[in-house]
Amino acid sequence: MNKIISITIMKNGFSLLLVCLLLPFYALAQKFDSTSITHKFNTYLKNTLQEKIYVHTDKSSYMSGEIIWFKIYNVEAYTNRPISYNKVAYVEVLDEQNTAVLQTKVDLSHGSGSLYIPITIATGAYTLRCYTSWMKNFDPSFYFYKDLAIYNSLTKEEAPGTAVRKKYAVQFFPEGGNLVLGLKSKVGFKAVDSEGNTFHFRGCIVNPSGDTVARFSPSDDGIGTFYFRPEQIQDYHVLIAPVNENPFSVQLPRIFERGAVMSTTFGADSILNISVQSNLESEGSYTLFVHTGYHTVFTRTLSSKSIAEGFKVPYKDLGEGISHLTLFNNAQQALCERLYFKKPLKLASVEVLTDKKNYSSREQVKVSVRETVRGKALKTSFSISVFKVDSIATPYDDISTYLLLSSELKGRIPQVSSYLKEYSEEKMDHLMLTHGWRRFKWEDIIQEKKPDLKFFSEPQGHIISGRILEKETNRPLADRNVFLSIPGQRIQFYTAYADKSGEFNFLTKDFSDSPLGIVVQTEPRIDSLARIEIRGPFSSNHSDYKPAKFNFKTSVEDLLQRSVAMQVNNAFNGRLLNNRIPRTIDSTSFYQQPEKIYKLDNYVRFKTMEEVLREYVSEINVAVRKKDYYLSVFDKERNEFHSSSPLILVDGVPVFDDGTTLIKIDPLKVKQLEVVSNGYIYGNNRFSGIASFRTFKGDLGGLALPTHATVIDYEGVQEKRVFYSPMYDGDWITSSRIPDYRTTLFWNGTNETSQEGTATVNFSTSDLTGKYHVVVQSLSEEGFSGSQVAEFEVYSKNTAMRNGK
Numbered sequence: 030m031n032k033i034i035s036i037t038i039m040k041n042g043f044s045l046l047l048v049c050l051l052l053p054f055y056a057l058a059q060k061f062d063s064t065s066i067t068h069k070f071n072t073y074l075k076n077t078l079q080e081k082i083y084v085h086t087d088k089s090s091y092m093s094g095e096i097i098w099f100k101i102y103n104v105e106a107y108t109n110r111p112i113s114y115n116k117v118a119y120v121e122v123l124d125e126q127n128t129a130v131l132q133t134k135v136d137l138s139h140g141s142g143s144l145y146i147p148i149t150i151a152t153g154a155y156t157l158r159c160y161t162s163w164m165k166n167f168d169p170s171f172y173f174y175k176d177l178a179i180y181n182s183l184t185k186e187e188a189p190g191t192a193v194r195k196k197y198a199v200q201f202f203p204e205g206g207n208l209v210l211g212l213k214s215k216v217g218f219k220a221v222d223s224e225g226n227t228f229h230f231r232g233c234i235v236n237p238s239g240d241t242v243a244r245f246s247p248s249d250d251g252i253g254t255f256y257f258r259p260e261q262i263q264d265y266h267v268l269i270a271p272v273n274e275n276p277f278s279v280q281l282p283r284i285f286e287r288g289a290v291m292s293t294t295f296g297a298d299s300i301l302n303i304s305v306q307s308n309l310e311s312e313g314s315y316t317l318f319v320h321t322g323y324h325t326v327f328t329r330t331l332s333s334k335s336i337a338e339g340f341k342v343p344y345k346d347l348g349e350g351i352s353h354l355t356l357f358n359n360a361q362q363a364l365c366e367r368l369y370f371k372k373p374l375k376l377a378s379v380e381v382l383t384d385k386k387n388y389s390s391r392e393q394v395k396v397s398v399r400e401t402v403r404g405k406a407l408k409t410s411f412s413i414s415v416f417k418v419d420s421i422a423t424p425y426d427d428i429s430t431y432l433l434l435s436s437e438l439k440g441r442i443p444q445v446s447s448y449l450k451e452y453s454e455e456k457m458d459h460l461m462l463t464h465g466w467r468r469f470k471w472e473d474i475i476q477e478k479k480p481d482l483k484f485f486s487e488p489q490g491h492i493i494s495g496r497i498l499e500k501e502t503n504r505p506l507a508d509r510n511v512f513l514s515i516p517g518q519r520i521q522f523y524t525a526y527a528d529k530s531g532e533f534n535f536l537t538k539d540f541s542d543s544p545l546g547i548v549v550q551t552e553p554r555i556d557s558l559a560r561i562e563i564r565g566p567f568s569s570n571h572s573d574y575k576p577a578k579f580n581f582k583t584s585v586e587d588l589l590q591r592s593v594a595m596q597v598n599n600a601f602n603g604r605l606l607n608n609r610i611p612r613t614i615d616s617t618s619f620y621q622q623p624e625k626i627y628k629l630d631n632y633v634r635f636k637t638m639e640e641v642l643r644e645y646v647s648e649i650n651v652a653v654r655k656k657d658y659y660l661s662v663f664d665k666e667r668n669e670f671h672s673s674s675p676l677i678l679v680d681g682v683p684v685f686d687d688g689t690t691l692i693k694i695d696p697l698k699v700k701q702l703e704v705v706s707n708g709y710i711y712g713n714n715r716f717s718g719i720a721s722f723r724t725f726k727g728d729l730g731g732l733a734l735p736t737h738a739t740v741i742d743y744e745g746v747q748e749k750r751v752f753y754s755p756m757y758d759g760d761w762i763t764s765s766r767i768p769d770y771r772t773t774l775f776w777n778g779t780n781e782t783s784q785e786g787t788a789t790v791n792f793s794t795s796d797l798t799g800k801y802h803v804v805v806q807s808l809s810e811e812g813f814s815g816s817q818v819a820e821f822e823v824y825s826k827n828t829a830m831r832n833g834k
Contacts, residue, residue, distance in 0.1 A: 063316055063328040066361065066475065073474045074323045078114060078486075079106035082173040083431045084159050085806040087414040087776045089423040092595045093181040094148045096607055097122075097131075098752060100412035100778030101140035101159060102428065102808050106171075106468060107322035109432045110812040111410075113137070115161040117487045117746055119567055120144065122177065123156045127571045130155070134491060134566070134746045136612075137161075141412075141778035143607055143750045152181045154579035160568060163486040170439065170572040171468065173431075178423050178579065182592035196223040199232070199269050201282055202463050204367065208281065209288030211308065213258040216281075217462035219440075220251045220269075224578040227251025227443055230271045234281065237263045250443055252459045259284045303340035315364075316357040321348025321371075330359075349373040350433045353467060363471035368461040372452055376429055377402050377409065377815030381805050388794050389826045391757045391769065396790045396803055398782060402813050406786030409815075411807035413790055415775040418800045418820070420584040421591060427816035428806045438464035441577070490538040491746055495563040496531040497551065505531030506559055510714055514548040514682040515540065515745070518727035520618040522681045524712035539612060542745040545728065548682050550738035561739040594770035594797060601767050605753040612748055619711060620719055623703040624648070624665070629696065638696045648704045649675075649720060651688070660688035662718030665706050671717035676709070678721040679732050690732065691722070698730035699723070752776040757793045771795040782807075794823045 080103060087098040099120070105112045115137060122131035122144065130150055135142040160172040202217040222228050227250060234243040234257060242265070245255035259265070262284055270276040287308060296302050303317065317340045319327035326346045331338060342354075350373055355366045377400055384395040396415075400407045416422075426435070430446045442448075442464060448457055473480070485492055493513060497506040507527060513535045515521035521540070525533040551559045598606070625648055635641050639658070642651050650670050652659045660677065661670040674687040684690045705719035724730035734740055754775050757765070775792035782788045794801075803819040 063318070063330050066316075066318060066357070067325050067328060069474050069477060070318075070320065070325065071323070072477070073469065074107070077469070077480055078163070079167070079171070079468050080104070080112070080114065080161055080164055081106045081109070081171075081432065081436050082118065082159050082161070082164075083428050083436075083806075084120070084157065084173050084175060085412045085414070085428065085778070085804075086157065086175065086177070086425075087773050088416050089176065089425045090178040090180070090421045091146055092591050093146050093150045093152075093179060093183065094595045094599055095146055095772075097144040097146060097157070097177070098414070098750075098773070098776040098778070099142055099144075099157075100806070101135060101137060101142070102806075103137055103140065103161070104432065104808070104812070106436075108812050109808075109814065111808060111810060113488075115163055115487045116489060117491045118159055118161055120157065120159045121567060122146075123158060125154055125576065129567065132567055132744075134744065136746050136749070139749055139779050141749060142747050143752075145607060146179060148181070148183050150179055150181060151184065152579070153179060154576040155179055156574065156576045158574075161487070162484050162492065162566070165484040165568050165570070166480065166482045167468075168572070169568060169570040170574070171436075172568070172572065173436075174572075174574045175426070176423065176576045178421070180421065180588060180591070182588055195274075197228060197230075197269065197271055197274070197277065198222075199230075199267070199279060200463075201267075203282055204462060207288070208257070208259050208284045209308075210259050210262060210284055210286050212288060213256055215254055215462075216257050217254045217459060218245070218247070218252065219463045220247050225441055225575065226578070228271050230269050232267060232269050235266050235268055236261070237265070248456065248459070250447075250456070250459075252463045254459055254462060257281075262286060299344040301340075301342040301344055303342065304337065314359045316359070317342070318355045318357060319347070319352055321350065321352040324348055326352065344371075347371045349375060351437050351461070355471065361475050363475075366465075366467070368465040370457045370461055372454075372457075373429075373433060373449075375402055375813060376449075377407055377807060377809065377813040379411075379805055379807055379815040379817035381803055381817045381819040383803065383819055383821045385821065387822045387824060389824055390794055390796050390798065391826075392823075393757065393791060393793050394774075394821070396792075396819070398780075398788045398790070398805055400782050400786045400807060400809075400815065402809075406784065407782070407809055407813060408784055408786060409782050409807040409809040409813070411780050411782065411788070411805055412778040413775065413780060414773065414804045415792065415801055416804075417772045417774075417797060418802050419587040419591065421587050425804065428808060429814045429816060432814055434460075437466075439466040440464050441574070485534065489536060491540045491566070493535040493537060493540075493547070493549075493563065493566070493743070495533060495549065495561055497527045497533065497556070498531060498560045498562065500558050500560045503560075505529075506556065507531055509533075509551055509556055509559070510712075511535075511561070512550050512552075512683055513537075514550075514678075514680075515543045516545045516548065516680045516682055516727060516729055517541070517543045518680070518723065519616050520678070520681045520721065520723070522619055522678060522683070524714055526713040540745045541612070541748070543727075545734070546741050547743040548734060548738050548740050550683070550685075550735055553685050553735065553737045557737065559737075563739065563741055563743070590797075591772060594772050597768050597770040602753060608751045608753070609748040610751055618703070618721065620703075620705050620709060620721075623719070623721070624706045625704045627702040627704070629699055629701060635696060638692050638694050638699075641696045641699075641702075646702065646704070648706050651692075657686075658688040658692045660691070660720060662704065662706050662720060664708065664718065666708075671708070673717045675705075675718035675720045676714075676716040678719065680722070680724055680727050680729050682729060682732070682734070684732075685735070691720075694722070694730050694732055698725060700725045754792050756791070769795040770797060772797060774801065798823050798825050 083102040085100045101118050118135045118137050120133050121129045131144050155177040157175045157177050158172050199220045204215050232245050233241045243257050247253045265281045267279050314332045316330040327342045349371050352369045356364045380399040382397045400409050430449050497509050507529045509527040511525045511533045513523040523535040525535050527533040549561050642649050648663045650661045660674050662675045663670050677684040677691050700723050703721040709716045806816045808814045
């Protein structure tokens with residue numbers, strides 16, 4: 030027989046009710062070990078790291094032709110503390126069909142990047158999503174998602190067709206999942222239309238006899254709750270009457286005959302007193318397990334005979350933010366779960382002040398940032414954006430709301446920031462009831478099931494994965510060496526070994542782009558029939574997240590001004606807008622320090638590579654057999670030449686024909702030669718020395734890429750970009766005739782406050798007048814997050830002079 034339990038939690042007269050389906054009690058004889066489940070819970074979390082990502086963008090609405098600037102904050106999911114578990118994040122912009130229109134990889138050591146929006150991108154609603162390789166092992170709902178609005182004023186957009194009649198839906202959430210006959214239950218509901226917007230309505234519950242037994246309506250955020258006691262098993266109907274629309278009806282969830290209600294009251298002694306009442310037979314026992322993040326804050330087991338004593342949970346023990354309350358039977362089955370939110374008291378307080386409220390065009394602005402937590406100075410990392418506010422601008426979120434709420438709840442939450450800024454315990458409870466979820470399955474924890482981890486973390490750099498197949502049969506080729514080269518002036522050469530499924534992984538470090546792409550190959554003298562597939566690094570899984578419907582009702586004047594500003598800015602400052610900062614990387618080759626380096630310009634320049642090697646490279650012997658060349662390197666350890674050819678590299682690309690191809694290279698294009706004389710072990714390979722040739726341009730010096738190799742245009746990890754923000758000073762203010770039409774005045778994703786919790790940022794206004802916002806998002810090493818918005822006005826110089834500003 031199926032059984033139902035309900036839980037009610039009450040604080041200051043405010044009630045939370047849990048209802049859930051109990052699985053059959055087929056193992057009630059087993060004793061529930063609360064110590065065991067705590068241990069399993071802690072072990073699971075310890076062995077299954079969970080990450081969260083928050084992305085601060087300079088704006089939320091853009092014109093095609095503009096640049097999206099962003100900062101990525103990567104934190105541990107349960108503590109919200111910054112972590113460096115992964116070095117690479119993946120950023121995508123998706124259209125409404127979840128097709129990626131922009132993609133990039135970002136170095137998380139600084140987390141700052143940019144994306145140029147091509148002028149070919151159409152007007153519409155887009156989604157920015159971000160994740161790490163490790164996060165691909167879990168539900169894509171855990172990725173970061175953010176709505177972006179993009180307008181294209183340079184192409185003719187099709188006018189929206191005939192308006193489609195909106196559809197309305199109301200979802201019901203009996204606490205815990207089920208309604209029980211004869212038991213008064215709390216039911217949450219959420220109302221949304223086909224465009225994802227909330228709507229107002231009047232609702233009522235009608236029994237099969239046509240009598241109204243309950244009435245309800247939503248709050249402004251489209252959610253709410255009502256109490257309902259089913260008096261019969263037959264189906265009830267719910268009548269919904271949207272404002273100015275035709276009414277419609279839906280059914281409530283199924284009503285179960287047997288069950289129990291567990292209620293909790295908040296006592297004067299700050300204790301959550303939980304009691305259980307039911308119409309079930311007295312049997313078995315129940316355990317309440319409460320955790321906030323990875324901290325277990327309460328666990329206790331009561332037999333059915335002593336259940337009347339109830340559970341007493343000290344309110345002070347609950348952590349700040351979301352706590353999970355889970356009820357188990359003595360068969361270690363999770364029966365029901367409820368989220369409870371405790372208002373955080375340790376949010377960072379961010380103060381953002383400009384030195385003035387009004388500025389003229391091309392005037393310097395000084396912004397002071399001060400951060401504290403409970404009155405004490407707080408050292409943080411913060412990102413700052415300063416942009417022009419117009420009708421195109423869309424609402425933007427904040428890091429605290431995301432880390433504490435959005436990332437831990439399911440579904441789109443309109444105006445989610447208001448839940449913390451205008452805190453209401455009743456509204457917060459409605460939110461917990463209608464959007465609750467968790468990051469794991471209790472079945473996996475109880476059964477100590479190891480997660481299926483297909484994707485690696487990337488603590489050192491980007492991992493390039495693929496597999497080897499036989500050309501004719503597509504059969505995986507196992508136990509093969511694979512070689513990756515990224516041609517360029519810096520030697521980027523990696524090896525991997527294919528497993529039984531033909532799968533391989535290259536663990537790269539400081540992976541940068543090459544105009545020639547990446548070159549992946551096997552040893553052609555062994556695997557001439559091999560075919561190599563490289564797996565795309567971006568996630569192919571998608572959640573049910575959809576961006577908010579695009580709003581075409583924007584100001585034509587604002588669109589025109591933004592469009593003109595974008596075009597003028599690109600025309601006059603295009604080369605300055607997205608400059609790269611070259612990474613400071615270790616340019617040492619994988620073989621570290623070679624025994625000998627020959628810089629060919631220091632020697633007589635010969636016309637052929639054969640002459641170069643024979644005349645002054647004594648470590649390499651050149652032999653000719655039947656018109657083919659064979660190179661060998663002198664082994665100093667054995668005092669003789671190796672019996673086989675060395676690893677021959679040209680700008681990091683291996684040449685596997687013993688030397689014939691290398692001899693054909695024009696030596697005038699070769700900058701230097703590096704020689705490793707002794708045998709060298711690299712990965713699963715043993716080379717008879719190394720002869721590495723570097724060209725002046727890093728372009729292989731005219732060497733044709735091997736025909737058997739797989740060559741792919743593969744983007745490396747994005748180098749840090751520089752935001753263009755001119756500082757007007759002295760005569761340059763008036764002497765510069767270059768128009769300044771920046772709508773984003775300033776962006777910097779890598780700022781820090783001092784030990785005193787303060788920082789100063791300086792920039793100049795542009796020629797565009799109007800209202801500007803200064804948005805700061807911050808995060809400390811201890812996991813304290815905060816945000817703040819300040820504003821100021823910019824006037825033209827003539828207006829400012831007339832007004833005495």
